[in-house]
Amino acid sequence: NAGVTQTPKFRVLKTGQSMTLLCAQDMNHEYMYWYRQDPGMGLRLIHYSVGEGTTAKGEVPDGYNVSRLKKQNFLLGLESAAPSQTSVYFCASRNRGYTEAFFGQGTRLTVV
Amino acid sequence: GESVGLHLPTLSVQEGDNSIINCAYSNSASDYFIWYKQESGKGPQFIIDIRSNMDKRQGQRVTVLLNKTVKHLSLQIAATQPGDSAVYFCAEGISGAGSYQLTFGKGTKLSVIP
Numbered sequence: 001n002a003g004v005t006q007t008p009k010f011r012v013l014k015t016g017q018s019m020t021l022l023c024a025q026d027m028n029h030e031y032m033y034w035y036r037q038d039p040g041m042g043l044r045l046i047h048y049s050v051g052e053g054t055t056a057k058g059e060v061p062d063g064y065n066v067s068r069l070k071k072q073n074f075l076l077g078l079e080s081a082a083p084s085q086t087s088v089y090f091c092a093s094r095n096r097g098y099t100e101a102f103f104g105q106g107t108r109l110t111v112v
Numbered sequence: 113g114e115s116v117g118l119h120l121p122t123l124s125v126q127e128g129d130n131s132i133i134n135c136a137y138s139n140s141a142s143d144y145f146i147w148y149k150q151e152s153g154k155g156p157q158f159i160i161d162i163r164s165n166m167d168k169r170q171g172q173r174v175t176v177l178l179n180k181t182v183k184h185l186s187l188q189i190a191a192t193q194p195g196d197s198a199v200y201f202c203a204e205g206i207s208g209a210g211s212y213q214l215t216f217g218k219g220t221k222l223s224v225i226p
Contacts, residue, residue, distance in 0.1 A: 031212055033214075040218060090155050100161065105153075
């Protein structure tokens with residue numbers, strides 16, 4: 001089983017460029033999440049989705065947009081990248097009624 | 113705002129000894145707690161969880177203790193091995209309709225000395 005797959009694994013962007021991070025899960029989970037991880041900050045929730053076609057803001061949503069057009073996919077978009085968005089991004093999914101969230105391997109994004 | 117925190121950012125333990133990683137939480141509404149392990153270059157991996165109606169739960173070589181009186185959570189790893197070297201995060205959540213978020217602490221780095 002693939003679990004949670006994130007693409008790409010690495011990316012370097014110039015300030016002002018846009019990009020989309022893709023998260024795909026094959027476990028039929030209802031809930032999906034996007035986190036960013038910065039040194040000394042732990043994991044902070046950007047956006048999440050509780051089902052196909054629904055999204056909601058997390059702790060640090062500014063500068064990001066998301067879409068959940070299909071249950072298995074959760075896209076994270078950066079409209080105009082800024083150096084402050086340099087981070088490692090993790091996607092996670094969880095089944096309704098269960099506490100365990102499954103994480104992808106992460107996307108290391110550098111904005112120069 | 114309320115958040116999950118940790119007492120120690122780093123912990124060095126001799127191989128074979130027991131490790132104890134601590135976590136303080138402040139959201140009294142949280143009713144479940146999870147410990148995650150994150151190895152270098154990988155995503156967090158679920159270790160064990162505990163509901164707020166319990167004060168202890170055991171897994172394979174791991175035990176989580178919950179003290180709701182002082183809002184404290186700990187992870188005990190028995191006979192620590194080199195493969196246990198990682199960053200450990202505690203996280204808290206609220207179950208039930210309308211509650212979907214999991215709040216993570218900043219992490220403790222565990223280093224096992226061979």
